[in-house]
Amino acid sequence: MDLLRFATAGSVDDGKSTLIGRLLLDSKSIFEDQLEAVEATSHSRGYDYTDLALLTDGLRSEREQGITIDVAYRYFATPARKFIIADTPGHIQYTRNMVTGASTADLGLVLVDARQGLTEQSRRHAVLLSLLRVPHLVLAINKMDLVDWSETVYERIHEEFTQFATKLAIPDLTVIPISALKGDNVVTRSENTPWYAGPTLMHHLEHVHVASDRDLVDTRFPVQYVVRPKSDDFHDYRGYAGQVAGGVLKPGDEVVVLPSGMTSTIEGIDVFDQEIDEAFPPMSVTIRLADDVDVSRGDMIARVKNAPQPSQDIDAMVCWMTTQPLRPRQKLAIKHTTRMGRALVKDIQYRLDVNTLHRDQDTRELGLNEIGRVQLRTTVPLLCDPYSKNRTTGSFILIDEATGVTVGAGMINTGA
Amino acid sequence: MTAPPTHADYQLSQLDQLEAESIHIFREAAAEFEKPALMCSGGKDSIVMLRLAEKAFYPAKLPFPVLQIDTGYDFPEVLAARDNWVKRLGARLVVASVEEAIKNGVVVDDGKTSRNRLQIGTLLDAVEKEGFTALFGGGRRDEEKARAKERVYSHRDDFGQWDPKNQRPELWGLYNGRLHGGEHMRVFPLSNWTELDIWHYIGREQIEIPSIYYAHERQVFKRDGMWFTESEFNPCKPGEEVVTKVVRFRTVGDLTLTGAVESDADTIDKIIDEIAVARVTERGATRGDDRFSEAAMEDRKKEGYF
Known part of the structure; x- marks a missing residue:
């Protein structure tokens, strides 16, 4: 059984909570005591129906105010797959949460109301998913029962979205007509949409092919931790522990250690007390090298003829996540793979309007929940790839040095 | 030239993916972190943590101690399993005792406050005394609604408090470990595991867990619809009758608060079958401490609970 991580986007009005509730209910992932608690709360508030949104609204202040504050993670499994849902709210702190939820997602699920068609919000969802390079996108056209299961409505929204998506990086798009409330095309195929030949939502989630999204060609191994037992049994053991970020590593491979540029050969790859033949993403392994080279946390092991170019000048799309705006000359801490450094903001080239894709070149700063193209100069060279090639070696976070808070998320551009 | 690798050969099962993420x-x-410690109750989740930590640093020993809060009301079977693990791993064990904390006036036992709640003050006192800057906890996001929104790196202020509305955004696998003096981090390596994942992993790795998770005969009495174990710490009230039942525990904690369920599941496979069809969450079924209010866990977490 494998794992699919997906992010959902949409507001309560689009029926997102109802849809998640249905996926959880139909896969028997909601327990009686959870459902009873939600039913009791709905009843005590005088609702006519069980508000499934209460299942995901975890914090007391959220329940009191009837809003969702933060990204909530939900889990369910079918015999085919385990699923992790990053459920993000549609309104408050929207961009920040959506970017967070999408950063680890294999698939993004955007909901639209069939009666409304595409809205500014659904376009924004698609833009953010594309920016975060979520490889698969599902557009679920919900409330089809309220438009009499009209194929024309489905085709019109499908066509409009496809037009819009040509401006985005969306390698795989699936458009599914559903009714989350009645269950049509969610888990079971609907008899109301004989004109629709595609999969149900659940079938698609269970079978969408995600293994090929990983880069198995460009070897990238950020060193996390040096294992030195200093015990009698393992006196000379020196292993470099980390999680494979790209490519396939094998004993005997000639490798280069960055940024020093020293070369060596992989002597062995260990997973706990076993030696393995090859390591690939996202395995956590420990690598032993044949030569006594100096390797420490923050270094990267790559292939001699295929290594990232160390760079202190970084060109990236940055999502800003705090109220104090980002401005040129600002200094921040930066974390990229396992490497920490400091970064100076050299320039803000433009602010991206995520609704229209317009680039505002006159901007001098980035405010909370704004995204823009930023030039940074770092104190240490980053061993990075374009985000479009590798989501692990192409991403970084920015940290306010005074408060310690994560204030920005960056995606490195091609040809930095 | 060799053929490029095909993706079909390079797939990890969901358990392997979860394991890789936790080890990371x-x-x-x-x-x-300068001074981390692993919080271990001896329950199944903390034992799975010990196993993952063992794998993460092998062949070196754990580079941090194991911290246990001794409530004085712990199941002896749980302490035995913990001791076996600590001994086998050659780890350093730090025990912070609630009894000691009461004696030293760190926490106040008013006879009404549960041992579970008294653990909070005891824990925070130990964090301060030992100077721990990070504590690994076995919390999972599927356990409870307040946990569903907690970060893998969960920041605690200098009072040990969690501020759920003001959490740091957490993106990709890039965790932010920045701290000021007096603050510490709770780190949850099992965030993305479910109860069923834990059991599948225990089965796959043949991990030793306390015997009370398996069905056994026990002297119990019924209180609030749950079966509680008979012990000197938890005397029967009038009207409660001690009977012998075949039971097992789905969670282990303070024995005055942890209820057992009737079950004949005496192997991992039977437990997995039982959980796969269970209709009540593990905490709802067996934890008196989470039943008091809808936001019981959130409140305890804000104060500094695990």
Whole structure:
């Protein structure tokens, strides 16, 4: 059984909570005591129906105010797959949460109301998913029962979205007509949409092919931790522990250690007390090298003829996540793979309007929940790839040095 | 030229993916924090943590101690399992005792406050005394609604408090371990595991867990619809009758608060079958401490609970 991580986007009005509730209910992932608690709360508030949104609204202040504050993670499994849902709210702190939820997602699920068609919000969802390079996108056209299961409505929204998506990086798009409330095309195929030949939502989630999204060609191994037992049994053991970020590593491979540029050969790859033949993403392994080279946390092991170019000048799309705006000359801490450094903001080239894709070149700063193209100069060279090639070696976070808070998320551009 | 690798050959099962992610978290925290410790109750989740930590640093020993809060009301079978693990791993064990904390006036036993709640003050006192800057906890996001929104690196202020409305955004696998003096981090390597994942992993790795998770005969009495174990710490009230039942525990904690369920599941496979069809969450079924209010866990977490 494998794992699919997906992010959902949409507001309560689009029926997102109802849809998640249905996926959880139909896969028997909601327990009686959870459902009873939600039913009791709905009843005590005088609702006519069980508000499934209460299942995901975890914090007391959220329940009191009837809003969702933060990204909530939900889990369910079918015999085919385990699923992790990053459920993000549609309104408050929207961009920040959506970017967070999408950063680890294999698939993004955007909901639209069939009666409304595409809205500014659904376009924004698609833009953010594309920016975060979520490889698969599902557009679920919900409330089809309220438009009499009209194929024309489905085709019109499908066509409009496809037009819009040509401006985005969306390698795989699936458009599914559903009714989350009645269950049509969610888990079971609907008899109301004989004109629709595609999969149900659940079938698609269970079978969408995600293994090929990983880069198995460009070897990238950020060193996390040096294992030195200093015990009698393992006196000379020196292993470099980390999680494979790209490519396939094998004993005997000639490798280069960055940024020093020293070369060596992989002597062995260990997973706990076993030696393995090859390591690939996202395995956590420990690598032993044949030569006594100096390797420490923050270094990267790559292939001699295929290594990232160390760079202190970084060109990236940055999502800003705090109220104090980002401005040129600002200094921040930066974390990229396992490497920490400091970064100076050299320039803000433009602010991206995520609704229209317009680039505002006159901007001098980035405010909370704004995204823009930023030039940074770092104190240490980053061993990075374009985000479009590798989501692990192409991403970084920015940290306010005074408060310690994560204030920005960056995606490195091609040809930095 | 060899053919490029095909993706079909390079797939990890969901358990392997979860394991890889947890090991990554352990190594990250061990590298970044000056003084981490692993909180171990001896329950199944904390034992799975010990196993993952063992794998993360092998062949070196754990680069941090194991911290246990001794409530004085712990199941002897649980302490035995913990001791076996600590001994086998050659780890350093730090025990912070609630009894000691009461004696020293660190926490006040008013006879009404549960041992579970008294653990909070005891824990925070130990964090301060030992100077721990990060604590690994076995919390999972599927356990409870307040946990569903908690970060893998969960920041605590200098009072040990969690501020759920003001959490740091957490993106990709890039964890932010920045701290000020007096603050500490709770690190949850099992965030993305479910109860069923834990059991599948225990089965796959043949992990030793306390015997009370398996069905056994026990002297119990019924209170609030749950079966509680008979012991000197938890005397029967009038009207409660001690009977012998075949039971097992789905969670283990303070024995005055942890209820057993009737079950004949005496192997991992039977437990997995039982959980796969269970209709009540593990905490709802067996934890008196989470039943008091809808936001019971959130309140305890804000104060500094695990």
